[in-house]
Amino acid sequence: MTGTLLIAQSAVIIGGIGFLVGIVLIWASIKFAVETNPLVEDVIGVLPGANCGACGYAGCSDFADKVVSESAPIDGCPVGGFDVAKQIGIKLGQEVTESESIYPFVRCNGGVHCIDKIDYVGIDDCRAVMMISDGEKGCSYGCIGRGTCVRACPFGAMSMGDDRLPYINKNLCKGCGICVDECPNEILVMASKSAAVHVLCRSHDKGKLVKSVCEFGCIGCRICAKNCPEDAITVTDFLAEIDPEKCTNCGLCVENCPQKSIFSTSPALEAAA
């Protein structure tokens, strides 16, 4: 009998404390209620919610706040792109026009085709490798291939290929640019989707040196520049560069490159698509 009484007393006391506390909190939540703009909640609802900060604000809720108060552009979320901008536009009753989406491409086609100069044993991360005499690769400009960008991608859009180069899945990539910031060797750059021809090399080494370490490196032979009908290609310091403003994606340079270092639409994108 005493056991039952003890249980009853405990239940009443703990239950009573809980009940009182609940009433006080209900009163407090009404008394100290904060007015929030329901529009902000609506906008947060359509945002991707990754809190990546690519918009330049402190997370998705801050961006939503700024969009509603009209201090941020309605298409300011590079991750959601046009779809999200359109949905925010519906919520706020504004028209949105499409702007060009961007994605990163890998400015190196070396990978396993580029020799290693040292036998690296240590932390499996590009930034760690870069601390030791400009990386393990024979080419100090090339992709290190340890997958730091792959791990940094918040959307799982990147993967490491068998040739030790990162591949970007066009469908999953939101163009936030986090991988570009993470890469210690500046391999990745953002480009608009309409630019289809890229030089997949950023080595400024002389042609002979490039050839000795990498199968696909740009040797600065100027054949592409001579063949380009639009004069869109310039070769500076043994490296070809394509001006996306002038380039018409005709593909003549791709056919003529003796080193196969110019590609029409990055092969990384093609492979993953």
Added chain:
Amino acid sequence: MEEVSLFAIAINGIFVKNFLLVQFLGLCSFLGVSKETKSATGMSAAVMFVMIMASTAAFLIYTYLLKPFGLTFLTTISFIIIIAALVQLVEFIIRKYSPPLYRSLGIFLPLITTNCAILGVVILNVRLEYGFIESVFYGFTAALGYTMVMLLMSAIREKTSVLNVPASVQGIPHAFFITTLLSMAFVNFFGVIPT
């Protein structure tokens, strides 16, 4: 119950048995919020409020509910309910009156609920068999000690944030080194109050 002077309780709470640096209670908020003085001040104020209220409420519940019915085994759970409710109340108030502080405290505000320093104060009050005034006073002085160390720490961390420390020690490891040195300094207060 042994008579303890309020002065001794104060010295105990602030220096000799400082919750952060001697008893190592409540360290998560200590390292999390001590990056800048402003949020450290806000956090200390919130902790002080919760500590005093919790000591008061816990004493009343322990003396007038749990002890007469012989239900002292319910001490911990009922104290946790009180602390959780108080923290929720503080959260409402801060969100209403200081949104920037609310944002800078972030997750650490609800985490006061599980802040061991606060449960530590109320449990110690019971264990040391303090009376009502002593209990509340101990809660207040423990919070004073917490505030003092938070301000010390945030001031040091603000000044040292521009130092060129090795990359492997930056951030939290750096804070741990400072904590160690501060803690060693507080060891000097041992024996100030003869036991």
